[in-house]
Amino acid sequence: MDTDEFWALIEASAAAGTPDERLAWLTDRLAGRPAAEAVGFVQRLDELRGPIDTWRHWGAALLICGGLCSDDGFFYFQAWLVGQGREAYHRVLADPDALADLPWVRRLAGRHQLDWTDEEWPDWEGLDYVADEAYERIAGEEGGLDDVVEARGVELRSSPDPVDEEWDVNDPAELAHRYPRLAALFPLPREKRRSVCETARP
Known part of the structure; x- marks a missing residue:
């Protein structure tokens, strides 16, 4: 499967409906x-996770989620961004503040995170399991996909490992400077946020 085929599947799945319905559709197609x-x-x-595994993108995710973006949360945020499709992915890759233009993100603005439904959260953990479930159906064995990938000499990511220079993603002034459009949608309180490593989605 090349990158074009991957994006075609991701974008076609949007017609299936909710995130869970999209996952079922993708699993059925792959199976x-x-x-x-x-x-x-x-x-x-x-491979698509790599370019967006940065502190620049983690800071944007942290801002949207009101500080509730741990390492797991950011890992699933990356999958969610891929799920937004090729055009959105590349716009946000170039400029994380472009997240402010995505309709999904704009629907969350002005609402407390505790009021967001599970389907509204900008994370898509289930996308990580689609290929595993499809492979199990095809091969009739559990865990077989991991063995095949390892045999190819590929080590899949399991958590964020930002490749760019680290900066204080908990500094409200720095966040507002780096993401002016997101900061306008998700205003920051004056107090310093907790470390991303200590916060998690409720």
């Missing part, structure tokens, strides 16, 4: 293809 397609899917997802 109906050769096993190599499931392997390719998980590798393309992993």
